[in-house]
Amino acid sequence: MGVLIGVLLVALALTGLFVGVSDVTPGSLSRGGAGGDAAFLLVASRIPRTLAAVLVGASLGIAGLIMQMLVRNKFVEPGTTGVSEFATLGMLVTMVFLPGLAVVGKMGVAAVFGLFGTWVFLRVVRVVPVRQLVLVPLVGIMLGGVVGAVTTFSAYRLDLLQSLGQWSQGSFATVMQGRYEFLWIAGLMVGIAWFAADRFSVVGLGEEFATNLGLDHRRVVAVGMVVIAVITAAVLVTAGMVPFLGLVVPNVVSLIIGDNVRRAIPWVAGLGAVFVLACDLIARVVRFPYEIPLSVIVGIVGAALFLWLLLRRRSRAH
Amino acid sequence: MLTDPTSTESGALPSAGLHRSRLAASWASPRSRLTVLGAVVLALTAGYLFTDVPGSLAFALRVRGLTVIAMLVVATAVGVSTVVFHTITQNRILTPSIMGFDAFYVLISTVIVFFSGSAAFLAFDQFALWLIQVVVMVGFSVLLFTWLFGGKRRSIHLMLLVGIVLGTFFRSVTEWMQRMLDPLDFQVLSDAMFASLTRPDEALLALTAGLVVLGCALVAPLLRTLDVLTLGEPAAVGLGVDHKRVVMVLFVGVSVMIAASTALVGPILFFGLIVANLAYSYAGSFRHVWTLPAAVLIGMTCLLGGQLVLERLFGFGGTLSTVIDFAGGLFFLYLVLRKGAR
């Protein structure tokens, strides 16, 4: 299975390099040489785009995985907990008050808002009596809906609705050299998550359990929150909202190899990357030469997978 | 605290209980609380109808009267459906609108604008639009319900989550379409996507009112059964409630009311949340005989009071529902975070 994911990853990435409006093929590359148009396109657009897709998929999968550990619920991810919506609100705030801010600054503000959103959600989950597994994402989505409504209303009043939509709707069409590099920050977060993997595993077993093992529960949770918020914000400013990915990928991995975080992290990262690469390819091919926004494809595929996970669980549960 | 059962009768007086009942008596029964609220609503209505009349009183009364009726219809639909929804889901921080009703509303409008342009959308037969929206929304919720609640293992929370996932799906399709609109079409569409209570179409208002009355008629005979449902499904079944059938009827009532009012004035998301939660604490009783009318009256108070303040003090009347959604959102955050403090 691991080999399969690796092979898929490489195959999809290579295919992605050669699919697009302009003609970039191994043939045109060799004809044009290092200074040719095709080579320029490859370096300036296609390679960044492929790297961006890999980084987005991997880091969102990880963000979902960590969130699921922190909340101890299989059905959460930044998009079902209000974190993405808070980050979007942060984006709006920068558009209104700091319009000249560089993208990295926008990302920073969005990350701070995302962090606040994570905190709010964790606080809510701690106190809302939760017996039902699916009630947790319901509350999170409600929370997200509220924040989203505040954002939408403000954007509407300020005539920023459509430009906010440009940001929040996922697409790699605008990803080019010089625009995608923030995603390496998300990649760094994946590294941190990998490093702290065992700690997240223990936290996933509960606060008492963690404390009993001599772990500083609060600090691990804080690190996890930062990882989630930064990944969400980095993805938002480069590729927009990518719904369900952080939920679906870790769940599929958990079905295959179980819940040990250290073991799961490479799988989640790999499968997440494959997922986004595949969706991005579909988005570019379906209405060629036009592109469908990535979030639409991810929304459709992700929603279908999410429903399958939900209903499958139902037939097995108790 | 607990004394042996054989000695409690001769035990100390239960001072806490007595104290509470005296307190409760001083702040009147649910009946008088509601009477006070009703008087407030009447006063606000009079204030809205008869003050600050620019020209002919008859004309002002006619226009404003329609607005007041629209408010009453919306307050009833939202208040009743939210309280009922809270009871059947055993949860007080959800609203029926999260099930994607608003997604449908926006989707249908977007599809029309997308395929025939904003001019055709503005010229589109209001009645047909309303009808399409009501039918699609009710049809969707009933399908969802029979699919996930009609089977052997029934979970209302699962049903909601599936509804939301589907809603997200429709929303991403909608967003994609909206992105391909030209800015003018988009402007027309986004104006239509925010609820507006003023100047409703008379015929549609009558139809909506009819559906809301129908919804209430479905709920009314089940008022006492609703009380039993607050105990949760196991206890309610033990007390002889045909849980599946009752929840089905209530759910249809909720869908019809929400669909009708959404199709009339546009999506109102979090208004019900404020209204229902205020009603629980104000009514001073868990019984639906009191909480339902309290929710409706509080809804009227919010709408009328808000309209008066916005229109007369700030001079913009059309944005009431959005302001209310905004306030509702903040209230929701307050609600969940305050529970955190406890």
Added chain:
Amino acid sequence: MIALENVTKRYGRQAVVDDVSITFGGEGVTALIGPNGAGKSTLFGLVGRLLQPDEGRITVDGMDVASTPSSELAKVLAVLRQDNHVAARLTVHDLVEFGRFPHSRGRLTLHDREHIEDAIGYLDLGPYRNRFLDELSGGQRQRAFVAMVLAQDTEYVLLDEPLNNLDLRHMAEIMRLIRRMADELGKRVVVVLHDINFAATYADRIVAMRNGIVMADAPAREVMRPDVLAAVYDTPVDVREIDGKPVALYHG
């Protein structure tokens, strides 16, 4: 009597109640015992019509549970599940009133009020009648729920692990109460218990389950034998006679 004929309930492929045929609920107290996962609570869920059997038929006094209106059954059979959680803030009195719902559909008659007063009095809840449930101790809350079931005025009373989360004193208090309900009020009480010795002391008859099947159904004294209990719990159990009563020892 409550009768099950070839009743099976499966979750996935696993039968939690496996082709069970049994008649129980005679006069007095019947205890349902067995290890975790034996199917006791599922059996209660089936009788209390919270679950539908995959196969078989369940009747209460000859009425088919599947076809008799739920409200009719609620007049003969009261079920109290474990972990009763109420979201709304109810007072003890509110809760007990609900017991009359099957009879009055919420419109209380004088007769209903008598039943409510009797139930509150019987459980010594008078001093707490206006307290909210979330202000009560675990034992008091359990008594309030029992009072509701009592106000329901049914012949059969099914209690699913009523001793959960109670301390020793309140456990004994609830068991004494169950005994009194059977002796003084003529209720036929069926109770799921984890503690075999409580079952032996207070029950007339014991039904023992394991892996979805009924292992024993006999007067308490006959079930309280080392071989029977060892088979039910799959662990050695010694039974000694103390003051003429059988007591199970399972600590060795």
